[in-house]
Amino acid sequence: MNEQELLFLGLLKAGPKHGYEIKRLLKDTLMPFISLDIKSIYYPLKKMEEKGLIAKYAGREGNFPEKHIYSLTPKGEKRFDSILNESFLTIKRPYFNIDLSLYFLPYAKPQIAKRRFRARVLFLRRIKRELAALKKNLKPEIKHLGVILEHNIDLVQAEIKSISRLIKAIL
Numbered sequence: 001m002n003e004q005e006l007l008f009l010g011l012l013k014a015g016p017k018h019g020y021e022i023k024r025l026l027k028d029t030l031m032p033f034i035s036l037d038i039k040s041i042y043y044p045l046k047k048m049e050e051k052g053l054i055a056k057y058a059g060r061e062g063n064f065p066e067k068h069i070y071s072l073t074p075k076g077e078k079r080f081d082s083i084l085n086e087s088f089l090t091i092k093r094p095y096f097n098i099d100l101s102l103y104f105l106p107y108a109k110p111q112i113a114k115r116r117f118r119a120r121v122l123f124l125r126r127i128k129r130e131l132a133a134l135k136k137n138l139k140p141e142i143k144h145l146g147v148i149l150e151h152n153i154d155l156v157q158a159e160i161k162s163i164s165r166l167i168k169a170i171l
Helices: 003-013 019-030 042-050 074-087 099-103 110-136 140-170
Strands: 054-059 067-072
Touching: 003 019, 003 042, 003 054, 003 067, 003 074, 019 042, 019 067, 042 054, 067 074, 110 140
Parallel strands: none
Antiparallel strands: 054 067
């Protein structure tokens, strides 16, 4: 599954958009919810245009400069449906940045490790509160993103539980 294709085709599924509008949606709406590292939107859009998944045309609004507008093609609609349905069954092991450190835990000084783990739990609790606040304050037009926030809250809670268990084991 190509996550960038899913992202861009999904954004265009709602209707044609110009590059700035796509950038704004990514930054303002989606970045808190996805972990894709997107340096530029234009390279992936160009690749999808070459594949025939999207069409690009010039458009103008009022006296503003001409902009490139992107829209889905019928082939892009089919590809979006395909990768969206595939994505529901795609399971990748989640990677937490602490996993590598835990591998080398026997080499850590127990007192320092305990302090760091306690600090991590405090940080995770703060993240959990921030996610809950985000969920509570979602704008009506993006209420459906609450599902993502609930999922992330569950993951953070699971890590808090795991790290707390680890702290007790180190005692």
